[in-house]
Amino acid sequence: MTEKAAAEGRGRSFPFVRIAGQDEMKLALLLNVVDPSIGGVLITGQKGTAKSTTVRALEEILPERTVSKGCQFGCDVSNPENMCEICRAKLEAGTIEPVSKSMRVIELPLNATEDRVSGTLDVEYMLTHGEKKFEGGVLAQANGNILYVDEVNLLDDHVVDLLLDSAAMGRNYVEREGVSFTHPSRFILIGTMNPEEGSLRPQLLDRFGMAIEVGGMMDRKVRAQIVKERLRFDSDPVSYLESCREETEALRQRIANARTILGSVECPDHIVDLVVDISIEYGIEGHRADLAMMRAAIAYAALNGKTKVTKQDVEDTASLVLRHRLQKNIFEGSNFDNSTLIQCIFNHLE
Amino acid sequence: MNPRYSQICGLEEAKLAIQCLLVDPDMKGILIKGPPGVGKSVLMRSLVDAGVIDEPVHLPINADDSQIFGALDVEEAISTGKVVLSDSILSRADGHILMIDDLNLFDTKLMHTMMGQIIQGRVLVERDGISVSYPCSTKVVATVNTKEMALERTISDLFDICVTILPSTDREFRAEVIRTNLSEPPVDCNRVAETVANAKGRLKDVEITDDIVDAVTGVCTGLEIEGVRGDIAAVRTSRALAALDGRKIISREDVSTAVVLALTHRRIPKEEDPEEEDDKPKIESGFDKYLSMNHDREEKEQTSEPDIPVNLNQKASDEREMTFSEEISADIGEMFEAIDLADEIWKEAYNDPFLKRKMMKGEDRNGRYISSRNYNNGTIAIDATIRSSAPYQKRRGSQGRMDIRKQDLREKICVSDPKCMFLFMVDVSGSLVAKGRIRYVKAAIMAMLSDHYVRRDTVGIMTFNQGHIGIVKEPSRSVGDVHQKLVDMKVGKGTPLSEAIKFADDYLRVYRKRNPYDICFVIMMTDSDATTSMFKGADPYEEALAVACTVNHTDVGWTLIETSGLIDKTKGRRMAEALGARYILLDDVKMDLHAYEEWTIL
Known part of the structure; x- marks a missing residue:
């Protein structure tokens, strides 16, 4: 490895696509990137x-997102309701310049x-x-x-x-x-x-x-794999990143597509009912959980390139939204039990 | 995207209450109370889109007092040398609505001053060499999150009306909320702005008869409401409701609705009296007592039946006629009951006893910057320094660049909510186990910890017996693992009381060095039955007393909880005296958090 390569690689992050396990965490992050309003x-x-x-x-x-050029707040040009004063003035004067920024x-x-x-x-x-x-x-x-x-x-x-x-x-x-x-x-x-x-x-x-x-990874083989991958990355970040560039680009594209189709994903009424049923069965107050659960399912469908939300989408994502809202006793951890969820989904008729 | 006002379903009472506030020019504030995620803020923001209110002014959580009330206008001072008051939140709010999210997180003193000035309609500023007052006619719409710290009564009393939004379990309604949030908001075409404007014009035509006033004061005195703010607000609200409905006469329903809006936050729910019969409903609202009390009085004064000329929708009853105010009481009883029930559930779910403890403010460099004073080796408050130097810039002949001199320097006054550290010092000697009292000790600790968790206190636990004296849980704000720690608590023979007290005192000395801003308390749970001494041959109990006299009780608050069940409590009492500690019996603490509250107050 040359000095130069090391310098270039310094400060780069380990590639997302090569992170072993932790599927739940990765899914939660991706869904939020697809739909930031999940929360x-x-x-x-x-x-x-x-x-x-x-x-x-x-x-x-x-x-990428389209922002107003030169704005220190990175105002979104497509959302005039939520802009800084400077950009709003520019918008009215027609001098706003959209630029693409990651x-x-x-x-x-x-x-x-x-x-x-x-x-x-x-x-x-x-x-x-x-x-x-x-x-x-x-x-x-x-x-x-x-x-x-x-x-x-x-x-x-x-x-x-x-x-x-x-x-x-x-x-x-x-x-x-x-x-x-x-x-x-x-x-x-x-x-x-x-x-x-x-x-x-x-x-x-x-x-x-x-x-x-x-949780910690308790599988010896997977742990060994993680250690090896990390060592490979540290010794030459640039070529390591290069080796998974295609995969990274594919995922990036998948997210971008999901964001594009997000608004047009169809969400049938019976799915909305299902979401409400799940919330009520778990005794959750307020509407935040309902909305987050619904948005997560929609984002999940979009991420998989689908244009209609199904029961499966709700089932796969509901636990992400519910777990922290069920902690009734402060002395215990979360007491999330997915049997209620499974029961709701089972009972639910399309 | 925020849903539109007309799309917001199910919050009819809150919507109506806000309209009342807008209709009456003399009503100044509304509180919207509820658990998180029921739509408090959404409703507040939708008012703007609906055109009900224009250009609201927001009060951010970290606004400082110079921005709220106004301070020296620096730019003006620099360019002209004149001392003029700057623009402020309250000056901008004049003629507009002031919106406050999560009012219960704001500084109590600041809110008290601000609401006082808003109610007066004038703001008085005395600072930076400025002494001015300016008019401020504004109305406050504030939300209160019931999951956080309770709002001080002195603050809530300054608000005319209060609505409580209860979470809904109605499936259809919740599904509707989801659909609304997913759809694109339509162009709002509701007529609420018009309704409000019409009602405003009609307000002075609505007559406030003496009956109405009598009815309201009757209900208020029955509920033992202190002060007359509630009475006035209830009458005003009744009138606004009639005006909104296009009537000139106030109906009984108006008064009932108004009383609930105006009194929810002023009423103190009655504690249940254990001597009363068991078949009473579990949650008793103040109203029930009022009604029964009124009955007694009526029976005594049977001869002089109150002569109230009620001519509004009055129902004739076979036995005797209900008075107007009784009818209203009957109407509101149920509504209050629902609110009380919700309050009770919230309290249970989040272990939130009424947080009566005054928030003590401590000075802390890392805290919130609230004000400034002359420089004395603190952190420089740049804005205040610039303000103090601004009027002299012209005289000093500074050209473009500001000329700041030593005498201009100001430093920050920062405060933080005080962090309290509670060290539980638990005697786990054999005598405790033998008498089976360790169970009560653990239960009491758990009950107290729930309380500290809500208040974000730091809690540590140390245990002592002959075999071991030590910290089993380092002080932290986490209580998650305490339960396990308590279960695992090893019990051994003998009580080295003197050594344990010394250990705790030494530990706290180090702790205070690292955390100088923390307020420390020790909760010692023991039967004071010392069996082991540090020095051979010394009487263990006398030695413990001697050590107790030397502990730091100026900076640390000590409390001794007597765990012994013996009749003779002399040992414990003497020990508490030596420690300068409050002395409490375990049986008194057990679950009674209110008692516990009182003695943890400084």
Whole structure:
């Protein structure tokens, strides 16, 4: 391996398509990329179970989106309802320029201060020009992208409040330190946590559309395979990535297609009824679970290139949405039992 | 995409309540309460699309007080040297609606000040060398998430009306909600904006008769509502309801609906009296008591039947005529019962005892930046520094670049919700097991932990007996594995009480160094029956008393829970005295979280 190759490979993520096992986590992530309105994923598990690796690997397969050129918030040109003031003015004047940009994974470090999360006064500009200017923070970068919070359970409560606020409104409202500003901030929230280090606030838990638990790989053969693959990647990332370029490109294409057909996937009434039945059987309050379950099934159908949702789609995705909403007792983990789900699906007539 | 107002089904009561708020110019606020995901925020946002309200102003969770009330206009100060108030949230909200999502997460003091000023209709600013007041006529639409911390009563009382959205289990309805959310929102063509405008014009024609006022005050006193804000809001709401329906006369239904809207958040649900008969309904609403109480009074005053000239839809009864206010009470009883029941379920499901504890605010560098003061080696508050220097820029002759001097510097005042650390110090000696009381100890710990979990406290557990003194669970906010830890708790002979107290005191000294902002408590559960001493030959109990006198009780709150079942409690009492601890009997704690609450308050 040459020095140059090593330098090029540095900072690259392990390819998504070569991550062994963890099918549930991969599926949950893909469905959210296909339909961001599902509401994000919470990944729970011990250290070293490829949580972060998988999330970072998403970057390679994320689709393109059309944004307004030069906008620090990456306003989506097709959605005039949720734009920053500058882009809206441009849109009205007809000077908005669409450019294609790849979706990204934006990381929120745990020690991020409030001003860096929500954005703040551009101090340098203020001092040199005597005028106010807003400088966007993490929530600005996250618009239209994936916001990844490692160890989300350790995040300070007041930062969590900011995330919740933006997630609920789809916009970030800044009213502090002399700045009054608002910009779109619609993102896919992906959090990972190790439950031993503290639990998650119930309100934040409910905001996640999906939650999955990843366990360690207990199959010796698979473990050996993982170690070997990783070593191969580390020794020469560039050629390793090259070796699976076709697969990566195929997956990327599959996601892009799914996003295109998503709006036209047909969802028969009896499927909607099924979703409601499942929710009610599990005793879930509120409509968030219903909506997330429905959207997940639709996204799953789209990902498989289908144009009509079936019972099978609901069956394959429902557990992703339900698990974290069934935790009644704080002292126990999730007590998700899929027999109710199977029963509902079995009873359901097409 | 947010669903349109007309598409939102099933929230009729909430929709009506919001219309009432808009119709009466003197009504200032509405609370929309409910568990997450029932459509509180969706409804709030749909109002804008429907044209019911235009250009609402949002209050973000981290808004600071200078933005809410206004501060020095820096740009103006720099360019002209004049001291002028800047634009603020409240000045922008004048003539518009102010929207607050998750009101219960906001700072109580800040909300109190803000709502006070909104109700007055004027904002008073005294800061940065500015002293001005400006008019602010706005209405507040706020949501409250019942899964989070309870809203302080002093805040909720400032809102005229409150609607509770209950989760639905109706299959058809829920399916409809899904379909609505999946479909493209149509162009909204509902007439709600028009209805509101018409009702506004009609409002002054609706007569508020004395009967109406009497009926409302009758219900309010019956429910033992403190203060008259509720009464006034109920009367106003009745009038708005009549106006919305195009009538000039207020009907009994109007009053019933209005009373529920105006009193839900002001009523204190009565605790059940254990001495009452068992066949009473499980959830008793304040209304029932009111009704029975009224009956007693009526019976006594049979001769002087109240002479209320009620001429509205009054039903004749064979036995005796119900008064207007009784009829209303009868109407509202059921509605309150549903709300109480929901409240009860929420409390059970999330183990959320009414969080009466005042949120203590601690200064903390990592906390939320709320205000500024003169610089004293803290973190520089850039915005405040710029503001303080801005008026002098012209005089200092700065050209373009700002000239900031030492005397301009300001530092941040940051506060955070205090983190409380509770160290449970559990005596697992043989005497406890022999008497079978360990089970109660565990149950009490579990009950207390549920409470701490809701409040996001840090909890650690240490145990002691002759064989082992140590931390079995390092302090953390996780309670997930506690149950197992309690089950696994090894029980041994002997009680090295003195050594255990010393261990806890040393442990806390180190902990406080690492977490200087935490407020620490020790909950010691023991029968004070010391059997082992550190020094050979010393009396174990006397030694423990001596050690107890030396612990840090200025920064750490100690509590001793007596686990012994003996009649003679002198040992425990003396030990608590030496520790400077509160002394509680295990039997008093067991499940009674309210008692527990009281003594964990500083």
